[in-house]
Amino acid sequence: MTVTVSASGLTLRYGATRALDDVSLRLTPGVTGLLGPNGAGKTTLLRVLATAVPADSGAFTVLGRDPGTARGRQEVRRALGYLPQTPGFHPDFTPFEFVDYVAILKELTDRAGRHREVRRVLAEVGLGEVRGKRIRKLSGGMRQRVALAAALVGDPGFLVLDEPTVGLDPEQRLRFRELIAEAGEGRTVLLSTHQTEDVAMLCHRVLVMADGRIRFDGTPAELAARAAGRVWSSTARDAGAKAGWRTGTGAFRNVGDPPEGADLLEPTLEDGYLLALDDEHAEVTA
């Protein structure tokens, strides 16, 4: 499949902290999930790829454009949509005013055409009816959809989403999941999240980051498969468990190094994620 975003050797330090430590990746169309614990470097990676902050070293291209030059940076910015962790909208703006403002920043200069585009993206995220309401009167889920509409304006080929489902209730999260899946049709989407379920349900690929490095790069099924033979059931918490808890049935579910003859269970992506973080020398598989 066509590689649309390619990065090699991205490194960025904040004082003694290596927020990015020699990160290389290749993205293709569809939704790629980016998982990692707090402080892993996910936001930093997204900010670098969105050209919001330069890396200390390394290089990347987005849809064939090289942001290493001022002209290339401008071309990349035109080709991407970015939903940051804390979208900074003015609460007295309406969704229409906010998305229109972003469209102006994205240099959509023709007023009538721009307004058409703003109405299109607001309808696409299901906010056509409330486009004239003040943002402060909207629910958290609706506000996140305003931010998604702003990222989608101008139909960018590369969409960068930083924890867009955080704080949403299950119904809103499912609704948002649908929108991300739609956005990923024919477009490259990089989705940072703490929700392993979102990754299992949405993504054709998953990257796991820890301490500024990519610890795993493969499909969600491959990540789950890392935990094959390492998840088991028992009547009490086992000594070899890196994580273990009593489930609703009363039995313990353990993840780690099972004893001989253990009652093995089907692993989930979350189990694979846990082990990818835990394994001292987790290797990149793709």
Ligand SMILES: Nc1ncnc2c1ncn2[C@@H]1O[C@H](COP(=O)(O)OP(=O)(O)OP(=O)(O)O)[C@@H](O)[C@H]1O
């Ligand atoms: N502007 C900054 N100044 C100093 N340190 C920073 C800055 N931004 C990030 N860091 C540090 O870089 C590391 C990576 O942070 P980053 O926000 O990228 O992680 P993250 O994976 O997005 O975490 P979270 O899941 O909590 O959002 C952390 O140790 C963080 O404290």
